Amino acid sequence: MDALGVDRKDEAPWKRMSPEELEKQYLPSRWVVRLGPEEALRTYTQIGIEATRRARATRRSLLHVPYGDGEGEKLDIYFPDEMSEGLPFLVFFHGGYWQSGSKDESAFMVDPLTARGVTVVIVAYDIAPKGTLDQMVDQAARSIAFLQRRYPSNKGIFLCGHSAGAHLVAMMLLANWTKHGVTPHLKGFFLLSGVYDLEPLVYTSTNAPLHMTLEDARRNSPQLLLEVALPQPVDPTCPMLVVVGQHDSPEFHRQSREFYQTLCQRGWKATFEELHDVDHFEIIENLTQKDHALTQTILETIFQ
Template sequence: MEVLPPSLRHSPWKALSKEDLEKQYSPSRWSHRLNAEEVIKAHVQVGKEVTKEVQASKKSVLGVSYGAGEGEKLDIYFPAKTSEELPFFLFIHGGYWQEGSKDYSAFMVPPLIAAGVAVAVVAYDIAPKGNIDLMVSQVRRSVLFIQKQYSFNRGIYLCGHSAGAHLVSMVLLTDWTLHEVIPNIKGSYLVSGIYDLEPIVHSYINDKLQMTLEDAQRNSPMFCQKEVQSQVTSTCDLIIAVGQHDSPEFHQQSLDYFQVLRLHGWRVSFIEISNVDHFDIIEKLMQNEYILTQTFPLHFLLLVFLV
């Protein structure tokens, strides 16, 4: 594991009081639409409604096991016209590694299946049952499962929101040569993510996670670049997105990670999305006119029909 030099680290958070640090890492307190409690309730409600609707589809296959663990399940949503060469979009939900569920995270399914893309929404063992290392391992296994089951796919695209963006980032650093197959990862969308876990260790968020400083450093993609990263840098396009109404720390983490990825040769773009907070930045994926929604189908359709 290569640790980036101190000059590339962002650490002004260390000068913050505990109260200010916890405010920076409390996304619900920065919403421009609703108060902290209301925005979380609204997010869950919207997610439940859209997920219930798409789960009723004849083309959905729910509760598929990608591993032996009880929590290692995923839901797959197929487009009306299927083939062995579909692109697959895997979504990893957020919730600070201790909340969230695949059962209210299918925001992006309607526009993507309409564009001919299969979508898998992945569950993993959240804390306190799961720890960070286990969650990274589980998401990695979900990717490997899709590759093995659908080996003729036209590309696997990973998307993570918040803590899910962190998990996707760690999975991208996998040495795939140690596994049975190398997944056909073509793109990754990191939405309002956290890429340096050290601030989390010093906040209330760690009460359930119980991360040590060593755990945080080992699982911070901001500072961990492995030699095997070249396995995917040449084939994977990344988009890092953050909402206008995410906190300053979330903005800084996204910008810092964008710069780190560019330094290490990734094909990466950065987007700050206007007039969204930490929650509706992902909720709006159900809208065809939304900037990220438009990015997904265009990218996929070009691959399906032009490659």
């Protein structure tokens, strides 16, 4: 704090950390208490693969639908039993620090949500090193615009992202929909264990395949952009749920809470929730369970 009580950005807690501590803060697997780091990652991947295999075997779907011309610009659409264009859509962006993960192992929430009448869309994007952050953000916006054009009678598009995917979803608050020729019917945002200020990551090994400059990081940090942004075309009453796990790192906690506070200051209808006894990976793994509290919260928000 300076003499005026202003928290200067150059005094952000991460700037006082050693390189080793900063690295640890931004490696979510290092904070898992139920398993070792490698086993936690293997379990997370396996649960995602099995959920996707089950969804593709049991749900009506359109797979590998192109939303653009790029090889990686595909999405999967999973429909409820009662098919109608006038349904709510949940659009999910996977995590993996913008350099791993796939739509083909990310259909965690398909069964519980389609069973309740929600169409679920899992979006692929070009991860690093092929894709840059600017490209990924653009792909996220184009995938949403594509869905709005294809299903114009939807009852609302709800965006959900985990980890790096939460960052992409948060960036949609700043999207220039005029550029995309359509304004999507956005009705809710679910941000699960995300990163919203990318500057600290420039100084970690996570950045090796991303090649982010400081300018890249700042240009793609919704935390920094929202602090100075003009009002956006998303309805300010649109609910925003910011979630972090008890066993996420202190930096993930700080980022989530500060982003929530910024949303509130900017007039958004935001809610913050720390999930008890849950780590970075369990947040999304638990969405395979229809009775889990977060699954129910998402459904209640969609059908409120």
